[in-house]
Amino acid sequence: MQFLKAEQYQSANNEIYERISAVLRGAFPDAVIEHIGSSAVPGLVSKGDLDIFVGVERNAFKSATRQLEVLGFSVKEGSLRTESLCPFTTDKYDGADVGLQLVENGSKFEFFRTFRDMLLENEGLRERYNEMKCRCTGMDGDAYRQIKSEFIETELALHRASNFE
Numbered sequence: 001m002q003f004l005k006a007e008q009y010q011s012a013n014n015e016i017y018e019r020i021s022a023v024l025r026g027a028f029p030d031a032v033i034e035h036i037g038s039s040a041v042p043g044l045v046s047k048g049d050l051d052i053f054v055g056v057e058r059n060a061f062k063s064a065t066r067q068l069e070v071l072g073f074s075v076k077e078g079s080l081r082t083e084s085l086c087p088f089t090t091d092k093y094d095g096a097d098v099g100l101q102l103v104e105n106g107s108k109f110e111f112f113r114t115f116r117d118m119l120l121e122n123e124g125l126r127e128r129y130n131e132m133k134c135r136c137t138g139m140d141g142d143a144y145r146q147i148k149s150e151f152i153e154t155e156l157a158l159h160r161a162s163n164f165e
Helices: 006-027 058-070 108-121 123-135 141-164
Strands: 032-036 050-056 085-090 098-104
Touching: 006 032, 006 050, 032 108, 050 058, 050 108, 058 085, 058 098, 098 108, 108 123, 108 141, 123 141
Parallel strands: 050 098
Antiparallel strands: 032 050, 085 098
16 A cells, blocks of 8 residues: 655645535535545545545435436445445546445444544544554555554544543
8 A cells, every 4th residue: 555645635636526526516415525534634644535425315325326326436346335325436537536435314324524523623633543554555455444444443432432421
């Protein structure tokens, strides 16, 4: 795994996000559409990809899945898919690596937004997240995703525990 510094990718990803979100807002006027992932948080290192959250009500989930395919997004194979989460990908925006998470509003998969917000609010967490990623340099994708997943799950659990007290 190789990582880019924020100045190497964030500006371009922000511009692409604005283009894609305009299309998505036209297609899904009632959806929650937000920039998530490392490119949404100033200063984070990243593989350079762009992640987008699209939250819809339960009764709109299946039709949103079909509409995203019409818009040029493809269901991402090999990723977790449930009745409340469907990951998509596209390369139709300047060849950028774009991932889109279609999520049922109110589901546990809103953690994408929660973790992004935690990173935005906590400089120490951003530093630890960057350090974890940098330690993964040179690893294969599966090993990196496992370590990243464990990091995020741990931080979310700590966050829930601190908010529960």
